[in-house]
Amino acid sequence: MSGLVIRTAKATGFNGLSYRLLSYILICSTALALIITALQLVWDYRKDVALIEGSIGQIEASFLQPISASLWNLDEEQVKVQIEGIMNLPNMQFVMVKELLGSAEVPLLTQGVERDRYDISREFKLSYQGEMVGKLFVAASLEQVYQRLIEKSVLILISQTIKTLVVSFCILTIIYYLVVRHLHRIAHYAQHFNLERLDVPLTLEGRTLPRKRPDELDALVATLNEMRSRLQDEFMARHRSAEQLQQERDFSATLINSANMIICCLEPDLTIASVNPAAVLLTGYHQQEIQGRNWLSLFVEEAQRDPIQARIARQEKIEDEELTMFDQDGGELTLQWTFAPFYEGENLKYLIGFGYDITRLKRIEREITEFSEQLEGKVQERTRSLSEANDQLGKAYHDLKQAQQTLVESEKMASLGSLVAGVAHEINTPIGISVTASSYLQEQVADFRQHLEAKQLSRSYLNEFTVNLDESMQLLQGNLRRASELIASFKQVAVDQSSEARYSFNVAENLHQVVVSLGHKLKKAQCELDIQCDPKLSLFSFPGSFTQIYSNLILNSIHHGFDEWDRPKKISIRVERQGEDLVIDYADNGRGIPPHILPRIFDPFVTSKRGHGGSGLGTHIIYNLVVQLLRGRIHCSSEPGHGAQFHIRVPMQEG
Numbered sequence: 001m002s003g004l005v006i007r008t009a010k011a012t013g014f015n016g017l018s019y020r021l022l023s024y025i026l027i028c029s030t031a032l033a034l035i036i037t038a039l040q041l042v043w044d045y046r047k048d049v050a051l052i053e054g055s056i057g058q059i060e061a062s063f064l065q066p067i068s069a070s071l072w073n074l075d076e077e078q079v080k081v082q083i084e085g086i087m088n089l090p091n092m093q094f095v096m097v098k099e100l101l102g103s104a105e106v107p108l109l110t111q112g113v114e115r116d117r118y119d120i121s122r123e124f125k126l127s128y129q130g131e132m133v134g135k136l137f138v139a140a141s142l143e144q145v146y147q148r149l150i151e152k153s154v155l156i157l158i159s160q161t162i163k164t165l166v167v168s169f170c171i172l173t174i175i176y177y178l179v180v181r182h183l184h185r186i187a188h189y190a191q192h193f194n195l196e197r198l199d200v201p202l203t204l205e206g207r208t209l210p211r212k213r214p215d216e217l218d219a220l221v222a223t224l225n226e227m228r229s230r231l232q233d234e235f236m237a238r239h240r241s242a243e244q245l246q247q248e249r250d251f252s253a254t255l256i257n258s259a260n261m262i263i264c265c266l267e268p269d270l271t272i273a274s275v276n277p278a279a280v281l282l283t284g285y286h287q288q289e290i291q292g293r294n295w296l297s298l299f300v301e302e303a304q305r306d307p308i309q310a311r312i313a314r315q316e317k318i319e320d321e322e323l324t325m326f327d328q329d330g331g332e333l334t335l336q337w338t339f340a341p342f343y344e345g346e347n348l349k350y351l352i353g354f355g356y357d358i359t360r361l362k363r364i365e366r367e368i369t370e371f372s373e374q375l376e377g378k379v380q381e382r383t384r385s386l387s388e389a390n391d392q393l394g395k396a397y398h399d400l401k402q403a404q405q406t407l408v409e410s411e412k413m414a415s416l417g418s419l420v421a422g423v424a425h426e427i428n429t430p431i432g433i434s435v436t437a438s439s440y441l442q443e444q445v446a447d448f449r450q451h452l453e454a455k456q457l458s459r460s461y462l463n464e465f466t467v468n469l470d471e472s473m474q475l476l477q478g479n480l481r482r483a484s485e486l487i488a489s490f491k492q493v494a495v496d497q498s499s500e501a502r503y504s505f506n507v508a509e510n511l512h513q514v515v516v517s518l519g520h521k522l523k524k525a526q527c528e529l530d531i532q533c534d535p536k537l538s539l540f541s542f543p544g545s546f547t548q549i550y551s552n553l554i555l556n557s558i559h560h561g562f563d564e565w566d567r568p569k570k571i572s573i574r575v576e577r578q579g580e581d582l583v584i585d586y587a588d589n590g591r592g593i594p595p596h597i598l599p600r601i602f603d604p605f606v607t608s609k610r611g612h613g614g615s616g617l618g619t620h621i622i623y624n625l626v627v628q629l630l631r632g633r634i635h636c637s638s639e640p641g642h643g644a645q646f647h648i649r650v651p652m653q654e655g
Contacts (some may be wrong), residue, residue, distance in 0.1 A: 021175055025168045033160035040156060041149050048091075048145040049120070055089045056122050059138055064124055067136060071099065072128040076109065083111050086138060093118060093141035097126075099134045108134070115139075181205065182217050186224065201225050262299075262335070262355035268348050270295045270312065282357060284328035299325045299335065299355065315341070315348070322358070334362045430479035437476040444468055505543040507575055507582070508533045514550040525558045526569060533575040539582060539652060545625045552618045553586050553646060561590025561644060577652060581632075584648040593638040601636050626650060 063082055070078040083095045094112035098105040118139035126134040182204045189202045202224050204217065214222075256263050256276045264275040275290050283290065283298065290298065296305045301324045311318060318339045325333050335355040342349050448465055451457050511533060515522070522529060554571065562569045567589070574585040593601060600606045602623040619636075626634045632650030 022168055022172050025171055026164065029160075029164035029168065033157065033164060037153055037156045037160065041153055044152065045145065045149060048148070049142070052091050052120055052140045052142075052145075055092070056120070056138060056140065059086055059089070059136075060124055064126060064136065067097065068126040068128040068133055071097065071108070071126055071133050079109055080111075083109055087111050091140045091142070091144055092138065094137075094139040096137045097134060098137065100132060105135060112139070179217070186220065189224075201228065261357070262353070264295065264353045264355070266295050266351040266353055268350070270309070270351075272298070273350065279355075282327065282333070295353065299323065299337075301325060312339070312351075322362075332359075333357060334359045427483050430482040433479045434476050434483070437472045437479070441469070441472045441476070444472070502540070502542050504538055504540045506535075507537045507539050507546075508535045510543050510546055511550055511573065511575065514547050514554070518551065518554055521555070521558055525562055527558065527562060528568070528570045530570065530572045531575075532573070534577075537575070537577060541650075542629060545629055549584075549622050549625055549648070552622050556618050557588040557590060557644075561588045561592070563591075565590055578649075580652055581649045582652040584646075584650075586646040586648070587643060589643040592640045592642055593636070593644050594640065598636065598638055602634070622646075 063086055067079055067082050070076075070082065079097055083097065086092060086095050092112065094110070094114050096110040096114075097108045099108040100106075119142040121137070121139040124136040124138075125132055126136055185204055186202065202221050204221060259276060260278055262275065262279045262282060264279060265273040267273055272291055272293055272295055275287060277287075279290055280287050285298075296309060300308060304323055308318075308321070308323065318337065321337045323335055323337055325335060327333055334357075336358045338354045340352045340354070342352065444465065451461060508531075511531060515529060515531070550573075557571055569588075569590065571588045572586070576583055597606060602619050604620040606619075623634060626632045626648055630650040632648060634649075635647045636644065637647075638644040
């Protein structure tokens with residue numbers, strides 16, 4: 001126990017962390033004890049005052065009526081007894097009974113100590129059978145309450161002080177064992193930290209590692225050990241770097257000595273301080289003869305010395321500068337020089353010059369120049385030949401474009417003819433039914449005329465005649481209306497396809513007209529058509545171009561995708577607006593486009609029906625309409641056996 005006290009006392013030095021913690025604990029505990037004591041005293045004071053006021057309230061309930069009756073009966077003894085009963089209540093200081101004589105109040109009986117001022121006092125009226133006979137004055141003192149509060153406060157402060165001292169010492173002891181002694185250990189480790197003993201880790205007394213629940217001290221120790229490890233790694237890395245730097249110096253020296261280019265170190269006045277063996281081999285001088293000489297006099301001919309010296313004096317950047325020199329035997333050499341300056345502060349310390357012998361390259365360059373001059377004549381002659389051939393190719397290309405335009409126009413007319421044939425096929429049925437109905441009506445009218453001339457009309461005949469007449473007229477009107485709609489659709493399609501008029505039109509109606517015009521082909525091919533388009537979507541563009549696009553896509557699916565196709569046949573057309581573009585997604589589930597044709601699907605004259613009526617211009621027309629006329633984009637994707645998909649996106653302008 002004594003050792004614990006001594007260690008704790010040492011830990012609580014006046015400048016130590018433990019002393020400050022103890023001071024803060026005592027200050028906080030004392031302030032808290034004072035606050036709790038004050039709150040407790042206020043609570044007890046209010047409780048005692050409430051108790052006294054309750055006693056006075058009990059007087060009103062228990063003593064007023066008996067005192068009033070005794071005063072009415074002039075029984076002073078009884079009144080005195082009742083006053084003594086009131087004085088026996090806790091903290092009662094003074095009681096007085098007043099008797100009313102006319103309008104004056106005359107004191108009758110008093111008991112207790114009369115004072116000018118009382119802590120708590122009340123006056124009650126004494127009434128008997130509705131008539132006031134006097135008044136009762138009671139007063140209570142808080143001296144006993146104050147005395148009890150003082151005694152209680154002293155007791156609380158003493159107990160709180162003892163408890164605070166005991167708890168503070170216990171907390172201080174706990175802090176010493178849990179924190180302070182470990183901090184001393186960490187401080188001692190840091191004070192005796194040595195780079196030569198980086199392999200010794202920091203450990204805390206009484207803490208085995210690893211801990212199941214590490215705390216902040218464990219984290220601090222782990223951080224310090226990690227820092228020690230990083231320092232050790234950094235120290236080792238610095239050591240390795242020094243060794244590597246020495247190796248690089250040796251390597252650089254070897255590289256400089258074995259290089260085939262001249263490397264020389266120059267003073268600011270261009271005096272040669274050192275050179276590598278390549279300069280000795282190139283110039284024929286010994287290294288001692290080269291060192292100390294001016295670089296210009298050795299490696300630059302006289303005509304080039306002044307300009308290069310001026311540039312070096314102005315500290316201009318010199319890279320790949322070709323300079324001429326003469327060796328010891330008088331041979332002309334061409335060297336390509338590059339200089340790297342090294343500064344000490346703002347002053348130039350020295351220049352490193354790198355000279356590469358390009359004499360052989362310059363000779364080859366001259367030979368190439370002579371060969372180029374000879375080649376230039378041949379190129380001019382070939383150019384004239386190519387120009388003539390190019391003119392011939394241009395003329396052939398112009399003829400090909402005219403042929404292509406002719407075929408495109410033919411394809412347009414063929415497509416229009418196909419539409420006419422389809423509409424004619426569709427109109428044939430309602431017109432035929434209408435002709436049959438009109439012939440039947442003519443026969444019925446002739447029969448009616450015979451019955452009228454023969455005066456053989458009967459009610460049953462007239463009823464039958466009117467019924468037949470009504471049925472025939474309904475049949476005739478329905479089929480004529482159907483024929484009228486088909487003719488109107490065909491007229492709209494024909495006009496749009498034969499012109500490039502631009503106006504506002506309904507996209508859904510435009511697509512519906514194409515479907516109606518190709519209805520017989522779709523029925524013949526047993527093809528199901530799925531259209532998704534907003535009926536209110538309008539567009540300001542070329543409706544004939546959209547009609548041509550829809551027609552060619554549907555006819556391509558029928559003639560190519562569903563030809564000899566025994567599976568279900570379905571075409572899906574989805575038209576929608578996406579931002580500022582109109583998007584058309586066209587897809588069928590037919591045989592698809594062959595892989596060798598797909599990359600060239602929009603080229604002219606590309607078809608899988610060559611020799612069977614296919615011109616190869618259908619998709620080319622679609623591409624020209626989308627890209628050139630509508631300023632849009634079109635993309636095709638397909639897999640054999642899984643149909644073809646066309647994605648069209650054109651700029652949209654609402655009507």
